[in-house]
Amino acid sequence: MATLFFYFAPAMLGTVLDIDSINQTYSALWGLVGLWVFLRCQGIVRIVSYVICCFLAMFSKENGVLWFAIIPLFAWGFCRLSLRRLYWFVSLALACVAIYGIARLSLPDNPIYANDEYYNLTFAAKFKNIAKFLALTCIPTDYVGIVQRTPFGMVRAVVTFLLAMPFCLSLFVSKYCYWRERAFWTLIVCILIGASIHLATLFTVMHAYASLGLEALLVAFLLNKMILSRRIMSFFILYMVAVFAIATSHWEAARAxxxxxxxxxxxxxxxxxxxxxxxxxxxxxxxxxxxxxxxxxxxxxxxxxxxxxxxxxxxxxxxxxxxxxxxxxxxxxxxxxxxxxxxxxxxxxxxxxxxxxxxxx
Structure with a gap:
């Protein structure tokens, strides 16, 4: 279920259908590979793979530097790393980032075109970024229909929203008892860290992909706590109908x-x-x-x-x-x-x- 959530999310479509976002894809790939190896291995293999995967994520796209923080924090939140070792990995991460920063700043300065939207520091711009992040993360609906503002598009947006929300509410709201667990809040913090650079600069559908893998892990975490009753399965089927309609709408809009x-x-x-x-x-x-x-x-x-x-x-x-x-x-x-x-x-x-x-x- 979490895998389907990942592959049909607008952030996924906004990335794979966007010609300049392959760097975002590889950055997330190496970050998730690094997390997987970190949780499975110990000793020198864990350390070396952590450094290599995080550097590859960072070389793919510079926001990949955040995986230096996400990976050890995630492991600590799920009791796979002691607090003392967490501090050790934080120190290692700071050293790696410092080395990269020194190397980066030592390169010749080559002025290039910069999108002014990245430097819009007004409160309205940051509020808009946060609203986009929450909408694309928590509210599944046909945003193509909303943007097009046609009567049929608005109806499509409302219908997909109503079909998808029962599953989302049953997943996040009805299981609030799990909100007290450290693992839950660790996932929330990791998601925010993954999106933090884009929230501080410019946030689009493509940028929601940076933390999409972690959001899928949060869905998997909550589903693993639930008894998959007939009601939950019915809600999930309705959710899949909605997201398939959303995906089809996005594909068709990109094609047009x-x-x-x-x-x-x-x-x-x-x-x-x-x-x-x-x-x-x-x-x-x-x-x-x-x-x-x-x-x-x-x-x-x-x-x-x-x-x-x-x-x-x-x-x-x-x-x-x-x-x-x-x-x-x-x-x-x-x-x-x-x-x-x-x-x-x-x-x-x-x-x-x-x-x-x-x-x-």
Whole structure:
């Protein structure tokens, strides 16, 4: 049951269907492998595997550094490690992180583009991150339907929520007696540690995957305490119907966004008609809501020109530059067109949703 919970969660779909999240997958993989070996082995094998797996998790994605804290804490919470040994492993973890930090800071500084959203430290942004984390962790529903805001989508979201919640409530609320156990709270703390970096910076569906494996272990822990009655099995069947509907909705939304990108790329090449070596595009920012890699507005689906280059097999255009404009700044388009011509771009295109027009050629 916990395995199905893991594989059908929106965080799983938001990761495996997102092109830039393979690092998140490998980071979680090495962290969970390290936890498994740590619980099964003793002595030098435990120590070496702990260090190696945590470093591999960290090299995959830097939030993997948190497994240095999660693994020994998890073992202590389940009485597989004494408090004295916990302190020893914490000291080892701090030494490993310090070595990595020194090596990292000694590398040459290479300024690159940074997403400003990662540095939004306002209370509203942090509250939004926490709300996303709680929703994606504790409230199974069809978020695609909520974002699309169509009548059918809202009905789908409500129905999946009502089908899934009886199992969730029976799992977490009706068994509150287990809340007094150290193992339960250890799992909760480990989950929060796993998500902490993303909660402090930027949190999306993909980032919920960082602690998804630990959430599945929490589900397994609670299920192991329960008597699997006919009522619980009925609730679980309803839950699986709901999450399968949610997964299908997410898959279909991701597929539709992919086809939109393909369609825009092909339409661009059709409009250009003949190969050009350089294109400057002006993209009007979309006002529609977006949801991870599932519900993607046209501007993001087009990938600032990448969809057109992909459609040509990356043969042409060799150079593509894009400028995104808010709709209130539409008066700046003539100036940008003249600037592009002065800089030698052979063609200037304007994108308004899926609509494409040639401003200069």
């Amino acid at each position: 966004s992919g086809f939109m990108a393909q369609r825009m790329g092909e339409n661009t090449l059709r409009l250009l008609n003949t190969p050009v070596d350089s294109v400057y595009s002006i993209t009007l920012e979309d006002t529609v809501a977006s949801y991870s890699s599932f519900v993607v507005p046209p501007a993001k689906a087009f990938g600032w020109g990448n969809a057109a280059q992909h459609a040509s097999g990356y043969r042409w255009p060799q150079t593509w530059r894009d400028t995104s404009l808010q709709r209130k700044d539409i008066a700046a388009i003539p100036r940008l067109v003249k600037q592009a011509r002065r800089e030698g771009y052979r063609c200037v295109l304007i994108y308004d949703g899926e609509s494409i027009s040639v401003a200069s050629r």
